[in-house]
Each structure stands twice: as structure tokens, then as C-alpha cells.
Amino acid sequence: MYTLLLSALCSVLAVRAAPLERRQTITPLTSAQIAAFTPFTHFASTAYCQPSSTINWSCGANCNANPDFIPVAAGGDGGSVQFWYVGFSPSQASVIVGHQGTDTSEIEAIATDANAFLTSLDPTLFPGVSSSVEVHNGFADEHAKTANQILSAVRTAISQHGATRVTIVGHSLGAALALLDGVFLPLHISGVSFRTIGYGMPRVGNQAFADYVDAHLSLTHINNKKDLVPIVPGRFLGYHHASGEVHITESNVWESCPGQDNTSTLCTVGDVPNIFEGSTSDHGGPYNGITMGC
Numbered sequence: 648m649y650t651l652l653l654s655a656l657c658s659v660l661a662v663r664a665a666p667l668e669r670r671q672t673i674t675p676l677t678s679a680q681i682a683a684f685t686p687f688t689h690f691a692s693t694a695y696c697q698p699s700s701t702i703n704w705s706c707g708a709n710c711n712a713n714p715d716f717i718p719v720a721a722g723g724d725g726g727s728v729q730f731w732y733v734g735f736s737p738s739q740a741s742v743i744v745g746h747q748g749t750d751t752s753e754i755e756a757i758a759t760d761a762n763a764f765l766t767s768l769d770p771t772l773f774p775g776v777s778s779s780v781e782v783h784n785g786f787a788d789e790h791a792k793t794a795n796q797i798l799s800a801v802r803t804a805i806s807q808h809g810a811t812r813v814t815i816v817g818h819s820l821g822a823a824l825a826l827l828d829g830v831f832l833p834l835h836i837s838g839v840s841f842r843t844i845g846y847g848m849p850r851v852g853n854q855a856f857a858d859y860v861d862a863h864l865s866l867t868h869i870n871n872k873k874d875l876v877p878i879v880p881g882r883f884l885g886y887h888h889a890s891g892e893v894h895i896t897e898s899n900v901w902e903s904c905p906g907q908d909n910t911s912t913l914c915t916v917g918d919v920p921n922i923f924e925g926s927t928s929d930h931g932g933p934y935n936g937i938t939m940g941c
Contacts (some may be wrong), residue, residue: 672905673902673903673904673905673909673911673913673914674902674903675900675901675902675903676893676901676902676903680901681901681935682935684844684867684869684934684935685712685935685937686712686713686736686738686739687739687814687816687844688846688934688935688937689709689712689713689937690709690713690716690736690743690745690814690816691745691748691816691817691818691821691822691844691845691846691939692709692818692937692938692939692940692941693706693709693710693713693732693745693941694730694731694732694745694746694747694748694816694817694818694821695730695747695748695818695939695940695941696709696710696730696941697725697730697941698721698722698723698730698731698732699721700941701718701721701730701732701745702718702720702721702732703718704716704717704718704734706941707941709941713736713738715736715737715738716734716735716736716743717734717735717736717737717808718732718733718734719733719734719735719800719803719804719807720732720733720734720796720797720799720800720803721733722793722796723747723793725747727792728792728793729746729747729748729749729789729792729793729820729821729824730746730747731744731745731746731747731793731796731797731824732744732745733745733797733800733801733803733804734804735804735807735808735810736814737808739812739814740810740811740812741810741812741813741814741842742801742804742805742808742810742812742813742814742839743813743814743815743816744797744801744813744814744815744816744825744828744832745816745817745821746815746816746817746820746821746822746824746825746828747817747820747821748817748818748819748820748821748822748847748939749819749820749821750819753820754819754820754849754876754930763783763784763785763880764783764784765781765782765783765784765852765853765884765885765886766781766782766783766784766787767779767780767781768780768781768782768787768830769787769791772790772791772794772831773830773831773834774834775834776830776834776859777855777859779855780852780853780855780856780859781852781853781855781856781885782827782851782852782853782856783823783849783850783851783852783880783886786820786823786824786827786851787827789820789823789824790824790827790828790831793824794828794831797828797832798831798832798835798836801813801832801836802836805836805839810839811838811839811840812839812840812841812842813832813836813839813840813841813842814841814842814843814844815828815829815832815841815842815843815844816843816844816845816846817845817846817848818845818846818847818931818939819846819847819848819849819876819930819939820849821845822845822846822847822848822849822868823845823848823849823851825843825844825845825848826843826845826848826851826860826864826866826868826889827851828843829841829842829843829860829864829866830859830860830863830864833863833864840865841864841865842864842865842866842867843864843865843866843867844866844867844868844869845866845867845868845869846868846869846870846871846932846934846939847869847870847871847874847876847877847930847931847939848868848870848876848877848888849876849877849879849880850877850878850879850880850881850882850886850887850888851886852886852887853885853886853887854885854887856887856889857887857888857889857890857907858889860889860890861889861890861907864889865891866889866890866891867891867893868888868889868891868892868893869892869893869894869895869901869934870892870893870894870895870915871895871929871930871932871933871934872895872896872897872918872926872929873897873918873919873924873925873926873929874915874919874925874926874929874930875919875922875925875926875927875930876925876930877915877919878915878916878919878920878921878922878925879922882908887907887908888907888908888916889907890905890906890907892904892909892914892915894913894914894915894918895934896913896918901935902914
């Protein structure tokens with residue numbers, strides 16, 4: 648009898664464990680999957696360039712990497728307002744929205760500022776989103792500075808080019824802004840699909856925010872090796888990453904890490920358990936040979 652009970656218990660545990668094991672499977676990206684990100688990596692890097700050059704698509708190597716891009720609008724001053732641009736990529740069949748990042752010391756300071764706190768999303772910019780969905784107030788303030796200008800430019804780009812897809816990209820602080828745009832834009836524009844691709848993205852919001860992103864967005868956030876920015880602000884402060892992580896390991900394998908804040912050592916949270924074990928030099932890349940910056 649004991650043997651039968653033990654056997655039955657093992658069978659139940661095996662059945663229950665199987666879905667969990669599948670859900671946590673970490674898989675490397677193929678070379679073709681990695682290469683597919685390259686145009687968007689250049690688009691994210693381009694956001695560091697002056698609006699006067701992105702509006703003419705004359706920013707050098709980054710612009711030359713996506714030569715068919717058609718700019719629609721660009722703005723920001725790189726100081727009080729981050730650079731941004733909007734246009735259409737025929738080769739990607741997508742409107743592109745790019746957000747400028749910032750240097751490692753500045754984004755780390757913003758993300759860990761003791762005066763920063765979680766706040767509900769502005770109901771005017773984010774109508775219908777529950778007040779339980781909270782984000783870093785500094786990131787929310789930055790996003791609000793350009794939200795309506797970018798919304799207008801995206802609408803123009805969609806109309807001019809008959810676009811059905813919008814891809815929002817950014818690195819560092821730009822990745823946080825891209826994620827907020829990924830929540831914001833679909834609330835005001837229908838009939839198109841949206842995708843956010845962020846590089847070196849800090850945590851942006853609380854558990855409810857991460858769950859909202861998982862339920863409503865297509866998100867990929869790519870982290871390079873020991874980059875410390877993706878582990879701030881800390882989970883002990885109530886912050887959580889949404890799903891969609893890709894972690895570039897020390898051996899340059901791009902690992903797809905399922906779930907939110909996957910703690911495997913193949914993923915960022917497990918590989919960089921605290922900022923003292925992180926590296927600022929990994930924040931800018933390279934991401935498949937591309938280092939962020941104009």
C-alpha cells in the first residue's frame with residue numbers, strides 16, 4: 648500500500664512539475680534571430696543623435712545602417728528633454744519611434760534616487776489603466792514631456808505610409824521611455840500592432856505594471872552581460888520587470904529568459920544579484936557588435 652501511495656504521489660508531482668519546467672525553459676536564440684534585432688539596435692543607437700541630423704537621416708553609421716528610413720519628426724534637447732524621433736522603415740514595414748538614453752551614472756542615479764517613488768499613471772495620458780498600475784515617477788515625468796508630440800508624429804507616419812505596425816525602441820532611460828510609450832500609444836491609436844524593443848532597460852514599474860505589460864504588450868528587453876542597470880530599481884522597493892528578457896551571457900550567447908525577473912544564472916537577475924557584481928562598462932553594449940551612441 649505504501650509503495651502504491653508513493654508511486655501515485657510521484658506521478659502527481661511529475662504531472663504538476665512538467666508545466667513549470669516547460670515554462671522555465673531557457674533557450675538560446677539562433678544566429679538568424681539575433682540578426683533580426685540588428686536594424687532595431689541601430690535604431691535605438693540612432694536616438695542618441697541630434698534631432699537636426701535624425702530629421703534629415705544624416706547621422707552617419709547608424710543612419711546608414713537603415714538607409715531606407717523616412718523620418719517624420721524629431722525633437723528634444725538632450726538635456727531637460729531626451730532626444731526622440733519618429734519615422735517609417737519600409738524594409739521593416741513599421742513606424743519606428745526612437746528614444747534617447749543617458750549615461751550609466753545618470754540612469755543609475757535616476758533609478759535609485761531616494762526621492763523617486765512609484766506613482767499611478769496619469770489618467771489623461773493613460774485612460775482606463777487601473778490606479779494600481781504604478782511606475783517610477785521620474786520615468787513618468789520624462790515620458791509626459793514628449794508623449795503628445797510623439798503621438799501626433801506616429802499618427803502622421805501611420806497615415807502617410809499606410810502603416811500597420813509600430814516599433815518603439817530605446818536604450819537605458821530610452822528603453823524605459825519606450826516601454827511607457829508601448830503602454831501609452833495603443834490607448835490612443837487602434838488598428839495597428841505595437842512592439843517595444845529595449846536595451847539595458849531598468850525596472851519601470853510595480854507588479855501590477857509588469858502584469859499589465861505582459862497582458863497587453865509585445866516586449867523584448869535585451870541585457871548585455873553584467874550590465875547593472877537592468878537590476879535597478881530593486882525588487883525590494885516594489886519594482887518588477889515584465890517578461891521578455893533576452894540576456895547576452897559572457898560567452899555571447901543570447902538566452903531567452905521566460906517569466907518576470909528570471910533568477911537563473913543565465914539571466915540578468917541571477918547573473919547580477921546586486922550592483923556591486925555588475926559592470927557599468929557592459930551597459931552600452933556591444934549588442935551583436937553594436938555599441939550604443941551616435
